[in-house]
Structures are given as structure tokens and as C-alpha cells.
Amino acid sequence: MAPVKNGRYLFNEIPSGYPIPGQTTVYDESETIDLDTVPLNGGALVKLLVVSIDPYLRGRMRRAEAKSYNEPFKIGEPLMNWGVGLVLRSDSSSVKAGDHVYGYFKFQQYEIVDATRVLVLENKEGLPWSAYVGVAGMPGQTAYHAWKEFAEAKKGDTVFVTTGAGVVGATVVQLAKADGLKVIASAGSDDKVEFMKSIGVDVPFNYKTTKTAEVLEKEGPINVYWDNVGGESFEAAIEYAAKGARFIECGMISGYNTSEVYQVKNLMKIVTKQLHIHGFIVTDLMPKYNPEFYSSFVGRIGRGEIAYKEHLLVGLERAGEGILDVQSGRNFGKCVIVVGEDKA
Ligand SMILES: NC(=O)c1ccc[n+]([C@@H]2O[C@H](COP(=O)([O-])OP(=O)(O)OC[C@H]3O[C@@H](n4cnc5c(N)ncnc54)[C@H](OP(=O)(O)O)[C@@H]3O)[C@@H](O)[C@H]2O)c1
Incomplete structure (x- = not known):
């Protein structure tokens, strides 16, 4: 197959107030990827399906020397956050093609990831993938x-x-x-x-x-x-x-x-x-509580015992809009960017 575009959503400028879409962050389509031949080097090729927009992303848009509990985003590099992706190819025994995986991904359509750092979602609950970065994430x-x-x-x-x-x-x-x-x-x-x-x-x-x-x-x-x-x-x-x-x-x-x-x-x-x-x-609390969260709480969500609302925006190029919505209160429910269709 011929190379395809690999759209990315990049950090562009440190904001002084609210982050402005197209200025603080920009969408970029200059990179391409050959999905059939790109070397995996022991990892897995993941197609990003949904990525979360959370309030704390604003805190990563800061000067490189400003210390916090996380690393600042780098100018010119994609933003990153929790997402769900579809494995297209794998060189690792941890995941296989067709698996849906939850992990900390770059804001880009396709990424080669360390397969030992993602969680395979069985989704016995039949939830939409967006729920796994929100109420079930x-x-x-x-x-x-x-x-x-x-x-x-x-x-x-x-x-x-x-x-x-x-x-x-x-x-x-x-x-x-x-x-x-x-x-x-x-x-x-x-x-x-x-x-x-x-x-x-x-x-x-x-x-x-x-x-x-x-x-x-x-x-x-x-x-x-x-x-x-x-x-x-x-x-x-x-x-x-x-x-x-x-x-x-x-x-x-x-x-x-x-x-x-x-x-x-x-x-x-x-x-x-x-x-x-x-x-x-x-x-810091994940090692202690994640096992019971996935074994019991996610089931309660699946059975409809826990209500949730979503604020879905379709297209990676809308990530900046989502970030501003969450910072300003325009979101009504969990803000999630729907990046790709759930098919190889
Ligand atoms: N400690 C942690 O590990 C951790 C992890 C995840 C999230 N959080 C924190 O949890 C909080 C909620 O996160 P979320 O993902 O559920 O976000 P969210 O509630 O979906 O979105 C953020 C909301 O904050 C409100 N807001 C914005 N500006 C405000 C202001 N000036 N004064 C008062 N409210 C304002 C808005 O709601 P209204 O329309 O109601 O104003 C907005 O919808 C955030 O503070 C986030 O940083 C902490």
C-alpha cells in the first residue's frame, strides 16, 4: 500500500492565558507513513481511535524549566494523553493485530508503541471506546x-x-x-x-x-x-x-x-x-486501586449503574477546540476527540 498521511496535533507556543487553537496548538499533515512496511522494532503499530482531553494538559503547556509532577510538552512535538487505539501490526507477544489497547499516546493518527506499556481492553461490558478514556479510564x-x-x-x-x-x-x-x-x-x-x-x-x-x-x-x-x-x-x-x-x-x-x-x-x-x-x-493511586476498578467498577458502568455524559469532537484537527472547551466550561460531559474509525 502507498504511504498515507499521518496527521499530528502539535504544541506550538506557550499560552499566557487560555490556549488558542491554531496558535497554542496546530494540526500538521506533513508526515506520511507506510502502514505495511514501517519497521516495528519489537513494538506495535497502533491506529489511534479516541484520545482524551483533560484539564491537566494545560499544565504541560509551560516553560521547559518550570518544574511540576509531569514533563512540559515540547514545542513542535505532538501533545500526548490517554487514548484507545487499534493494533494494526505487532512485533510483540504482548498484543496482536485487531486488539484494542488503552495507553498514553501521542496526538497522531498512527504510532509505533512499546506494547508492554499498553493495556488490552477486552470490553466485555460493550462500552463505546470513548468511555475507556473517561468514566472507565x-x-x-x-x-x-x-x-x-x-x-x-x-x-x-x-x-x-x-x-x-x-x-x-x-x-x-x-x-x-x-x-x-x-x-x-x-x-x-x-x-x-x-x-x-x-x-x-x-x-x-x-x-x-x-x-x-x-x-x-x-x-x-x-x-x-x-x-x-x-x-x-x-x-x-x-x-x-x-x-x-x-x-x-x-x-x-x-x-x-x-x-x-x-x-x-x-x-x-x-x-x-x-x-x-x-x-x-x-x-500514584493506580497500582493500589486499578485492579478493583477494572474488575468491579467498569462492570457497574456497563450495567448502566453509573451515568456519564460525553462531549465528542470528531477529527484530530479539533483537539485545540476541545482543550479550550474544557478550560472554559463549554464542554458538557467528558471531552474526547474521535480520531479514527474502528477498522484496519
Ligand atoms: N489530581 C488528579 O490526579 C486529577 C486527575 C484528573 C482530573 N483532575 C482534576 O479534576 C478536575 C475535573 O476534571 P474533569 O476531567 O472532570 O473536567 P471537566 O469537569 O469535564 O471539565 C472541566 C470543568 O471545569 C469547570 N471550570 C472551568 N473553569 C472554571 C472556573 N474558572 N471556575 C470553576 N469551574 C471552572 C467547567 O465546568 P463548569 O461549567 O461547571 O464551570 C469545566 O467543564 C480538574 O480540576 C482536573 O484538573 C485531577
């Missing part, structure tokens, strides 16, 4: 693992969940309801409030039109706080936390695209209320 693991590790959930407790309509937040909401908690949750639009109601949130509200502090004053005190946004929400959660409340510090998206980060004014109450603050990065 890293974001679902974030909710499941950290809830198990840090919530110390007790029936009758009250939890406040931020970004309650997003994939992490909505999964946390459902875990908390299953454990018998009263759930207060916030999101940024009225249709997201309706969705939160539909998954069992007791007190759903739109934080853009209702003050978080007023809701927590009325409905608190809270025993658990799931933080996805930081800033004013974090401050309100501290203010209306019960003594000894558990704070699960998952993310602080209100500060990802600005240098003017909100200054929380009541930090001393962490001391006086004896709060337990748990920051975490999900990859």
Missing part, C-alpha cells in the same frame, strides 16, 4: 481511587463536590450517593444543574448565579469537600467545614489560565477546624 479512576482513599465516607455525612457535571465530579457524586451521603454540588450552567439533579445530587446549584458560600451556610456544615476548582469555592468550603472534615484536593481549574490566582483568606481555619487536606495525583 483515568478520570473515573481519579474519582474512584481518591474517594476510596480519602473520603472516609459515613452514611449521613454531607459532601460538597465542585464541577459536579464533569466526568470526575459526576462520578464522585454517584460514589457519594451510593455511600449514603447528602450531596451538594456546583456547576456553571443551568443545564448542568439539571444533569446533576438527574444523577441524584440533593442540592445542585449554578455557582455563576448563586453564591457558593450562601449555599454552604444553609446546607452545611460539610464533612467532605471534593475540590476541582480552588479559589473562592475552596475558601467557602473551609468556612463551612465541620471540625475534622476531609478535603480531597483533586484540582484547582479556576487558576489554570490566569496569573491572578484568587487569594484564599481563611487558611488559618484549616488549623482551628483541624481539617484533613489530601492533595493527590491519580497515577
Whole structure:
């Protein structure tokens, strides 16, 4: 077969605020690949089917010398994230042609990967591949693992969940309801409030039109706080936390695209209320909880016991649009880029 185009989505420029599609990131079709003859050197040739867009990608768009828990993206190189691909050819005993694999892939249509670093998905649950990068992938693991590790959930407790309509937040909401908690949750639009109601949130509200502090004053005190946004929400959660409340510090998206980060004014109450603050990065919890996540939680998703919503964009060239949607709240559900058709 003649070589085909191998479209890639590249990091182009470090953003100063929100990442701009076509400027911060660009689509490139200058490379080609011969799918029949490209040497595999012990690896596997994977066709990318879906790739996830997650908030943390913004944090990798930084200066090379700025230290964090992950590496910065390199200018001119493809972005990378969790995805599902179809194995076209394999030189490895770990995978075979026709397998569907979950792994950390480049944003490019075809890639030769180290087959020992991907997970073969049997998909007995019959889920769409997009679900395996969302509720049944890293974001679902974030909710499941950290809830198990840090919530110390007790029936009758009250939890406040931020970004309650997003994939992490909505999964946390459902875990908390299953454990018998009263759930207060916030999101940024009225249709997201309706969705939160539909998954069992007791007190759903739109934080853009209702003050978080007023809701927590009325409905608190809270025993658990799931933080996805930081800033004013974090401050309100501290203010209306019960003594000894558990704070699960998952993310602080209100500060990802600005240098003017909100200054929380009541930090001393962490001391006086004896709060337990748990920051975490999900990859550190994966060895402990991934086995039960795949053996039991994914089955619950397949049986329809865990609801989820998706925000699908078709075409790798739309990755920048997806990144901006997630940073600005235009996504309604898990943002996934559908890159290729599920056929060799
Ligand atoms: N610690 C970890 O290992 C880990 C792993 C995965 C994810 N996370 C964190 O989990 C959080 C949720 O991730 P996700 O994948 O489920 O994303 P998501 O909720 O699907 O999308 C992000 C949402 O953040 C909200 N948002 C954007 N700007 C905001 C602002 N200025 N103030 C308040 N809310 C804002 C928007 O929802 P609204 O319309 O409701 O505002 C947007 O839809 C993020 O903070 C992410 O960084 C952490």
C-alpha cells in the first residue's frame, strides 16, 4: 500500500492565558507513513481511535524549566494523553493485530508503541471506546481511587463536590450517593444543574448565579469537600467545614489560565477546624486501586449503574477546540476527540 498521511496535533507556543487553537496548538499533515512496511522494532503499530482531553494538559503547556509532577510538552512535538487505539501490526507477544489497547499516546493518527506499556481492553461490558478514556479510564479512576482513599465516607455525612457535571465530579457524586451521603454540588450552567439533579445530587446549584458560600451556610456544615476548582469555592468550603472534615484536593481549574490566582483568606481555619487536606495525583493511586476498578467498577458502568455524559469532537484537527472547551466550561460531559474509525 502507498504511504498515507499521518496527521499530528502539535504544541506550538506557550499560552499566557487560555490556549488558542491554531496558535497554542496546530494540526500538521506533513508526515506520511507506510502502514505495511514501517519497521516495528519489537513494538506495535497502533491506529489511534479516541484520545482524551483533560484539564491537566494545560499544565504541560509551560516553560521547559518550570518544574511540576509531569514533563512540559515540547514545542513542535505532538501533545500526548490517554487514548484507545487499534493494533494494526505487532512485533510483540504482548498484543496482536485487531486488539484494542488503552495507553498514553501521542496526538497522531498512527504510532509505533512499546506494547508492554499498553493495556488490552477486552470490553466485555460493550462500552463505546470513548468511555475507556473517561468514566472507565483515568478520570473515573481519579474519582474512584481518591474517594476510596480519602473520603472516609459515613452514611449521613454531607459532601460538597465542585464541577459536579464533569466526568470526575459526576462520578464522585454517584460514589457519594451510593455511600449514603447528602450531596451538594456546583456547576456553571443551568443545564448542568439539571444533569446533576438527574444523577441524584440533593442540592445542585449554578455557582455563576448563586453564591457558593450562601449555599454552604444553609446546607452545611460539610464533612467532605471534593475540590476541582480552588479559589473562592475552596475558601467557602473551609468556612463551612465541620471540625475534622476531609478535603480531597483533586484540582484547582479556576487558576489554570490566569496569573491572578484568587487569594484564599481563611487558611488559618484549616488549623482551628483541624481539617484533613489530601492533595493527590491519580497515577500514584493506580497500582493500589486499578485492579478493583477494572474488575468491579467498569462492570457497574456497563450495567448502566453509573451515568456519564460525553462531549465528542470528531477529527484530530479539533483537539485545540476541545482543550479550550474544557478550560472554559463549554464542554458538557467528558471531552474526547474521535480520531479514527474502528477498522484496519
Ligand atoms: N489530581 C488528579 O490526579 C486529577 C486527575 C484528573 C482530573 N483532575 C482534576 O479534576 C478536575 C475535573 O476534571 P474533569 O476531567 O472532570 O473536567 P471537566 O469537569 O469535564 O471539565 C472541566 C470543568 O471545569 C469547570 N471550570 C472551568 N473553569 C472554571 C472556573 N474558572 N471556575 C470553576 N469551574 C471552572 C467547567 O465546568 P463548569 O461549567 O461547571 O464551570 C469545566 O467543564 C480538574 O480540576 C482536573 O484538573 C485531577
